[in-house]
Amino acid sequence: MSDLFNTDEAPQTALAPRPLADRLRPQSLSEVIGQSQVLGPEAPLGVMLASGSLSSIIFWGPPGVGKTTIARLLADETDLHFVQISAIFTGVPDLRKVFDSAKLRRQNGKGTLLFVDEIHRFNKAQQDSFLPHMEDGTILLVGATTENPSFELNAAVMSRSQVMILERLSLADLSKMAARAEEDLDRTMPLDARARSTLFEMADGDGRTLLNLIEQVMAWKVKDPLDSDQLGKRLMRRAAKYDKSGEEHYNLISALHKSVRGSDPDAALYWFARMLEGGEDPRYLARRLLRMAVEDIALADPQAQSICMHAWETFERLGSPEGELALAQAVIYLALAPKSNAGYMAYKAAREAARKTGSEPPPKHILNAPTKMMAEQGFGAGYAYDHDSEDGFSGQNFFPATLPRTKFYAPVERGFERDLAKRVAYFEKLRAQREHD
Known part of the structure; x- marks a missing residue:
């Protein structure tokens, strides 16, 4: 285990030239390319260094953007002993050795910057073991992760650290x-x-x-x-970063959904293609497209659901790669379709009202009376058969007797819902007339 925490570089020989990436490693923070949002004079790290007060840090970003390099240079800038470990290869006994060495170093007047690569790989107990040593100043923790720290790291570690996002190099x-x-x-x-x-x-x-x-x-x-x-x-092209079960999966489906909602067919096709290139199951995309049709387009274009269902069915008949074209065409259709969430909002409002008034019975006049006793109790009494009424509309109340009439559905002035809005207004006018009569 002694090599795990060794920060001294191995001697180079003429037969073992240093790789280019190692030779070009920056020797100061001013030589770091990119990440000005973190390293600039008014950026978090720049301000910390200028004030001489460095706190524990979590670097969150994709591979190859400088997390390890910046951590090493921070140790140089602050005259701290640099120790690097990886959560993949380090267990609890190894952590104890690191903490014990840091305590001895501190007693001798030297602080320790502990850089933990892939820190999200540590379990809760291992992450908790850092806390007392962070609090008493034994170590300054600098963690690196490619995963969203708000999902992967303990709240206690997060509360004692500042998360800094490192971006892909432009x-x-x-x-x-x-x-x-x-x-x-x-x-x-x-x-x-x-x-x-x-x-x-x-x-x-x-x-x-x-x-x-x-x-x-x-x-x-x-x-x-x-x-x-x-x-x-x-040369082989580098595989695109995509984890079908991880954060990137949710980021890209969110980008696709919002591009469709924002009526941008080009951006929607781009994110759709990104997911396919990353190996996403086209059936998952077909299901999500159907959800978009129901949630964001709905009755503004009732045909959108049929388009998605037919595209899904076409994919199942054709398979890959031809079947993806049908899904791509559905993406374009959805992006260009008129949008309405009026039905979605009406549904949510009705569910909320149902939760609050879930025991209220229907009014007796719209209940059936299959027995003599029920008829005697007034079940079905006064019900007006709508087809017998003028305009085929009785205007009767169908809400519970104790619940005031509530408007849940408010159609928008877009697409087919423009016609539905006219129908709603028409029936509201008739209802007002019936009530007045």
Whole structure:
């Protein structure tokens, strides 16, 4: 276990050159590319360092954006001893050793910055073990996670730490990183301008991945710069970040749903395609599209539900990949359809009223009287058969006798609901006339 907490770099030999990513590791926070929202003068870390008061931190962000590098440089900036562990390989006995070493170090006048990679992998008991050492100053905790800390970390750890979000590197950030790599290697990549852009896209915001790709490209023996197609044949594109059961799954379905609700077919198709490329089950998407039709379009376009059902059925008949086209067409239809949540809101309001008045019986005049006794009790007495009434509308009250008439459904002036609004107004007018008569 001694190597697990060793922060000294192993000696390099001529036969074991340092990887490019290691050689280009920033030596100060000012050299870090990107993350200005955290490192800038007015950003959280910049303010902490300027005031000389650094608190425990949780870095949340995707791989390859500088979580480990920034943690190491924070230790240098604050003159703390840097210790790095991974939650994947560290158990409770290992943690005890870390805490004991930090206590001895503190007694000798040296503080410890403990960097915990994949901190969300620790269970509740392991996370709780950090608390007393954070509170008495034995360690300054800097955790790193790719998962949403509000879901994965204990409330106690969260309350004692500041969460800082590190973002995917932009294409401009990746371009700066590539320029720095070419300066270190003293030559430019053998790529034309389009292929260079393609390489940055392949890295998908991951700086470590970009440097590894650059190292591969620089090792090629080519006479002329490669174009984008040639580059694509030589390199595998990085798999898109997508976890079908994790946070990314919920983020992307939320993006798809809100793009449909916002009547943007292009954005909706993009998120739909992102989920398919990530390996999402098309049947899950078919079910969610049907939900969108019911929840966000509803009676503004009653045909939307049929479109989704037919698209789902088409997928089941055709299978992949042809069947996804039917689902894509449903996405476009839903995005361009008129929107209304009037039915959804009416349903929720009616459910709430039902919960509050769940024991109220229907009025007697709309109850059947299958027995003589029930007829004698007034069941069904005074019921007006609507088909016998003028305009086929009796205007009778169908709410419980003790419950005032309540308006739940308020159709919008969009799509087919515009016609329904006219019908509602028509029956309200007739009802008022019947009550006056």
